[in-house]
Amino acid sequence: MLKLFRRPAQVYPLQLLQTYWSPVFDCFAEVVLIVDQYLNIYKSNIIWQQFSHTDGQGLTEWLYPEDVYQLKSLLSSSQLTQSCRIRLMDAQQNLRWFELSANYLLSQPDSQQHFWCLLLSDQTEKIKRQYLQSAQQRSLNDLIKRLPMMLYRSRNDFDWTMEYISDGCFDVTGYTPAELLNTPRYGQMIHPEDAPSVWSAVQDALNQKELFNVIYRILPDGERVVWVQDIGWGVYSESDMILAVEGIIWRSQPVQS
Incomplete structure (x- = not known):
């Protein structure tokens, strides 16, 4: 009898998470995603769809391999806000850096899933400039020492x-x-x-x-x-x-x- 009243595992989060989504997210310059701690994507804005050429699938396949564990660990608990820097491979296999802010939404007791809203700000050009400046500074310091x-x-x-x-x-x-x-x-x-x-x-x-x-x-x-x-x-x-x-x-x- 209890099974008759239990919502399907995939229907429940999609219906509930819809209340956390806004069409305004499509006006953002940043990527906006709703994911669970396993990095399954439930909602995404246009910027993500342009980046990945898809509106579904999991975030794992776009993550730089060394960053998968870091992000999963970050989302494994229900802290209200978390942040980190991650790397993603775009559709052309170019490596891009993002500043990620993760905001906890809710948990689903039946499946023990935690749901998060991710805001990803592209920092690639900034990181490239920092690396270039760092390399130039190292070269200058080496030159001065010699x-x-x-x-x-x-x-x-x-x-x-x-x-x-x-x-x-x-x-x-x-x-x-x-x-x-x-x-x-x-x-x-x-x-x-x-x-x-x-x-x-x-x-x-x-x-x-x-x-x-x-x-x-x-x-x-x-x-x-x-x-x-x-x-x-x-x-x-x-x-x-x-x-x-x-x-x-x-x-x-x-x-x-």
Whole structure:
């Protein structure tokens, strides 16, 4: 007798889930899906149908294999809201990244199914830009590390107190960045006969908001003379206050007197 009053397993969710669906979803720029925790698709909007060229089937066949377990685990409990990033293969087998927000709808006690509304925002172009920027940054950092010259940012004080310095400082001075950062050491290396003229030339350029280009001597160990060339510029506030000095220093040929 109980079987006569039991709704068919497939009819019950479709009828009930219809109340959670709105035609407005077809106006969204994002994919909207109603699924269960097994990733069976019950409702989908036009964006999904254009992406997959179908309005049915399961989400699993579109998911990147490594992301199937992640998403199923996410939907296995009845938490109100969950989110993650997933990858899908489109109809042309192109890999696309999506930011997924999963909102819990209801459970069906008979079948122990949980139903979710998924909102998928395509992040492919953003991810590609991030990967490209990351790759470019890695290449730039690798290049800076290989160059036998030091990039720096210093305070505008007579000691040229370093706030940033690249690994190339070791080739120029024999000191590591850790030994030069936030200390007066670099300024104290400048030959006493050259320090006043270096300071004067840099200040003149900074006051004129011009590039400076100076050649001078440093004494890394207090005795050995190393000639360097220093090209840099000022960093200014909106009120034209000098915030810092940035530049690049490398070993140079001695100036002929």
